[in-house]
Amino acid sequence: MYDVLIIGAGPAGLSAAIAAREWNLNVLVIDEFLKPGGRLLGQLHQEPDGKWWNGIEESKILLEKAKELNTDIRCGISAHTIEKTDHGFSVYTNEGILEAENLLIATGAAESPAPIPGWTLPGVMSIGAAQVMTNVHRVRVGKKGIVVGVNVLSVAIAREMQLAGIDLECMALPAINSATESHGSPKKVMKALLRIAHLAPSTAIRFGSRFMKGDGTKALAVKFFPKSGVKMWGMPIHLRKAVTRINGTNQVESVTICDITADGEIIPGSERNIEVDFVCIAGGLYPLAELAAVIGCPFQYIEELGGHVPVHNEQMETPLEGLFVAGNITGIESAKVARAQGTLAGLSIAKRKGQNLAKLENQIQQAKMNVRTIRENATIQFHPGIEKGRSRMEEAYYDIVHG
């Protein structure tokens, strides 16, 4: 019986393990990937001050710290389901059943699909898949490709592919259908793009923000968005072109692209084919929270957090005794926020063991402040309304526990 079992060895899970080990808890971390680090492993972007955020190095720092504290981390273990027991939790895995008094679910985020016809062909993959192949496995996903879906993640990863010498034809939107929805609307994409202007110190996105600040209508900004796209690091980003289908027999051979109106409607007769041998689809991220659902944790739908999120308070506790959540399962934010949330969760779990409470309480308050500060200063923001989403979650927790 462990004091705490942590599912997920991403920045949240590892930081929680470190905090819990510092308070001498008996901790086990499991992760289904072959290496610890989670989505942090693939991350590589330049901060506004010019420094590189290198996920592999950041993971190493966390891992070394965890090792110094003799933390038990086991990879290649998938949690399939969880049961609540009288003494805590039973977690069912491919390596048998694991028992723990407290449970931290830190499973991170998953990518929403943005399906377009032909998307099952080999050579089509999610943008995150390309990130992991490029930066973690150091394998080129193809010779020349196209990125379908323009958002903070896909722009960052397109840059990462360019750095690795992979040729990208351009970035464009997915054609609107019931599944791609807002990802296919130039107006909505434009609005979201303005948040990543700092990633593009070039003319790219600033072009759009000028119009946004001007008379403020998105339609106008989109209307004046050049037909040939704007170039970011030499690669065109198109908001007025959409990919309608992916073509090929045994693998990707080309995509069909067409011009679209500011609302995303296809302009008839504008179709043409572009030869590519890979396609990356970017549909955005949502919290990977199924495991919290199977033990009956209440959920709340909060758009700003990325979808359905297990209800929790600022200390990362859920209404289920002994169940904690941290990182992207609580809402889509950057790795730095996930790391800070992990520390806070680890301390909250230590508090349940009830040692040196005054000192712990002090550390918890500091950790809370830290999460807030890091959130405010985040360079990568997935949703502009994150603060609003967080306070809606506080209300939801209050309603369930005290309501």
Place this chain on the structure above:
Amino acid sequence: MNSHRILDHPVLGKLTIEKEIPFTFDGKKYTGYEGDTIASALLAQGIRTLRVHEESGSPRGIYCNIGHCFECRVTVDGTPGIRACLTELNPDMIIESGKQQFSPFKSTENQDDLPRTYAEFEKQLKGEKEDEPDV
């Protein structure tokens, strides 16, 4: 061989290869590197098709590369349904691509007649019962 590797990287530096790992895929011999998943070792060789759809036979490869979509299922040393993107490549692994399956229950009915939800299924079930003659 391994021609799709990114050997030099302006920020991440040179690729360090600790150890080569031999394996077979559909009976052919290949080598991957230590730290590879089955999926990355195959892609490095230019192999994208990991299975065909069980019923239609259409080709499939990785989609998410992090264990969520189950599109990359292969058979490893006789065990089917293994996710190639999560599984570490081990020396002398025998990997087989997923094959088309015989589908004995393939429906000859009009698809539109099939229930789409459990509620519809229950309704149809009740409907049939009502139609049954009382014995």
